[in-house]
Every structure is written in C-alpha cells, then in structure tokens.
Amino acid sequence: MTAAVVAETIHEARSKYRDITVTQVGERRCLLFNVHRGDRNQTCMMMNDRDQLVFDYTRMSFVGLLLQPEPESILVIGLGGGSIPMTFAELYPDAKIDVIEIDEAVVNVAEEYFYYSDTDNMKAHVDDGRPFIKRAGIRGETYDYIVLDAFSGDYIPEHMLTREFLEEVKTIMTEDSVLVANTFSTSRLYDHESVTYQRSFGEFYNFKLPTSGNRIIIATLNTLPPRGELVEASRRIAPSLEKFGISLTDYPRRLTTRVDWDMSRRELTDQYSPGNLLREN
Template structure:
C-alpha cells in the first residue's frame, strides 16, 4: 500500500468511522518535487489533496454527477470579483488546483484571454487527467512561480481586468506572495477598472499583518466572509476609492441567472462586503525582508 493511501485510511479511521475509510478510495497519486498530489473519490465526489500528512482534505473537489456545480464556499465567493468588472477581457489566475475556477470563467467568458500560473507540473497533470481541465487557444497554463510570471508580465506592460490570487493550500500561502513588494507588482498589472481577488485566511495571527499589507498597497479594500467558510476573500481595486456596496446590487442581479447553475447565489454577496478594518491597524506590514508567514499562521 502506498504511503498516502495508508495515511488517508488511518486519518479517516481516527477521525471518522471504519465505514468512511472503506468508502473513500485513492484513485491516483502523482509525485512531484513539491508534494504528493493525491486524488480520492468518496460519496460521489472526486477530490485533490496536497497535504495528506496534515490531513488537509479540502483542496479541490468535483461532483461527479454534476461537474459544473461548485462545491466549496470559498470557490463560489471568488466570483464576487465579477461584481466590480462583469465583463473581463483578460484574466490572470495564480494557483490552479483542479482548475475549477478557470474552467468556470472559461464557460462564462469564452472570448476572454486567460493566463493560469501553477508552479507544480504534477498539479497540472492531475487537473487535466482527473478534473476535466483543458487549455485552448485563449486559455494557457504557465508552469512557473507566480512571482516570476507577474514580474515578467509587468516588465512587458501586460494588463488584466481580473486577477485572482489562489496559491493557497488551506493552511499555507507562500511568503513571497504576501509581501508589499509582490502586491505592488500585482497592482501594476490591473487595468483602471480591474479587480484583484485574493483567497486567504479568515483568521490566524497572520490576519492582521496581511490586512495592513493589502491596505498599504491598495488603500481601502472589501473584506468578504461567509459564516460557513474558513476563508476570506479580499477584493481590491487599483483606484483610491471603492464602489459603494449599493452600486454592486445591479450587477449582482444581472449576473444571477448566469451564475446560479454553478451554485453561486451572487445576490447575497454585496451585503456581506465590508471595508471596515477588523484587524490591528498597527500590525507590521509584510515585506520581502519581513515576511514570517509560516510562523504567524
């Protein structure tokens, strides 16, 4: 028995029941220099796992009977960015996972150009082989560190209407993707009406530092949380002011019918957005010289 297979069984026995262990099947393992990528099937869902040793069971999941339906709340929350720019023409996503978000955006915006950045080639392989992820002439995945890709894109003067930072394993974000210098590079890639969507922590000792860092670079931003998610979504624009929440209700109504088949009720999003700090505003900004993300989390 492979190690990952044995460990998943052990975790399920110690945290659940023998029946749960018997029902969850490891259907694939892909090794890489970064981690073992494991695919399991359980209760009609296929899931991708990164951190088997730590019991992280929530990287990417797909409903086998309805692959379009989004399962995780944070994934649905990410589409709040469309309230700010409902017709993105150029999209950048850092972090592939199973490819759920880029494939959904591809279906919604078939004419948009999309760059997806993923550092781990094993993740790309698994996404294509097991989660229906596909590239096409307007949708390309780049196997490279997101910091490197964004630096190079900035030097070329590339601009995006919709940027999503989703290099998040559930308990870890690479520290070089949290610093002020990195976010400044990201900001230069946004068009005037562009939107940055960052999937990150709803709580941790990192929360205060991360929040003041985003505020330092972007000024006011919208914090988006839902009670059934351990994630928060940061929504930031390149301008000095944010649109009023009331102004986001009309695009929510316009988008509702298109997003509802994916399980996204975007009508409930605008009232949940807040630009009021709920963090220690005196916390230290994260920089390339000071970014102890692993210790703070």
C-alpha cells in the same frame, strides 16, 4: 448504525513541491495536498454535475464580477483542479485566461482527473506566479480580473503575501481591474495581511461567509463602488452564475470595508516574512 464512508484513493504522487492525492466518495472527487499532515481538500468536483462548484471559497472567488462584470483578460494564480479557470472559460468564452501553476504534477492531475484542458483562449503555464507577474508588468501586459489562489499545502506561499509582491501585482492592473485574493479568516497572519493590503491598495472590501473559514480580499486601483451599485450588479449577473451554485445576490451585504484588524501590526515584506511570524511565540 450507518457505516462511515471511506474515500477511495484513485491517484497518489509525490512532486518536487508536495504530496498529491486524488480521492473519490460516490460522485465526489477531491484533490488533496500533503494528506499525511491532515491538510484539507484543495478542489472537489461532483462527477455527475461538473459545473457545480463544491466549496464556498471557490464560489466566493467570483465576487469580483460585481466590480468587473465583463473581463476580457483573466489571470488565475494557482490551478488546483481547475474549477476557477474552467468556470471563467464557460462564462466568458472569448476572454483570454492565463493560469499559473508552479507544480507540473498538479497540471497533469487537473488534466487527467478533473477535466482541465487548455483551449485557444485558456492556457496553464508551469511557472511561479510572482516572476510571471513581474515579467508581465515589464512587458506592459494587464489583466481585468486577477485571482490569487496559490496554496502550498501549509499556507499561501510567503513570497505572495508581501508588500513588494502586491506592488508588482498593481503593475498589471488598470483602473478597471479587480484583484480577488483568497486567504483565511482565522489565520495568525490576518492582521499582518490586512495591514499589508491596506498599505498597498488603501481601502478594500473584506468578504466572509459564516459557512467558510476563508475570506476574500477585493482590491482595485480605483475608489470602491458603493454597496448600491454592487446590489444592482448582482441582480444583472446572478442568473448566469446559478448553474455553478453561486448565489451572487447574497454577496453584496457580506462585503465590508470595516477595519477589523490591529492596524499597529507590521506589514509583510520580503525581509519580514510570514515564515518568520509563524515561528514567533
């Protein structure tokens, strides 16, 4: 009988927002939030192949390149271990990349244990993503590629799920921008989230993989391109993503605009929040 492999804890900290743990098994190093409640890994990195993206959802976050293959400005809400912004920085070294992370302790862990560091073009801001976006909109700033990947340890922060928040996100988008939102395919909020995105953006792409419990919402201010264009784009871009483990040519057939949610569900607002919904039974 093979003995179970036990992860070694190499760092533990309690910030004002959460418990943070870094573990390692062999070459695999992982960041966890609120581990005492059984929450899952936020980021994992293979120390012998740091380019390789370990999780499906991380790789899925690059699906927006099918719609916006040449982003010059990128906004990532939620740092984790920094895999997403660091991959963007390698793919697009001249792009401006802003990373917003509310928890300074997470930034410190990403720097110390996951090789994240600011560069001339990439900067981590310790801030709440929503007011950062609101201020950017007031200043007239826009981004070509926006990733919503904030996670509290329990769920996506509820103030980043509402109609009002999505309307603020739209103020930093142009007709060429793409929004990529990481959420979950089995959440009790699935119908409510879907209705909220639909009412804010109209038709959007839903992206799921059978190997992942995550789903990615892809939204734009423009009419969504047809699948044929996405297939062609995937063939052009895929070679540059292979080293990261991203099989982009497999993605277009997984994108759908089919409504698979209850459209009668109430949209999420600042007054009608996910926290309220989760307490309703």
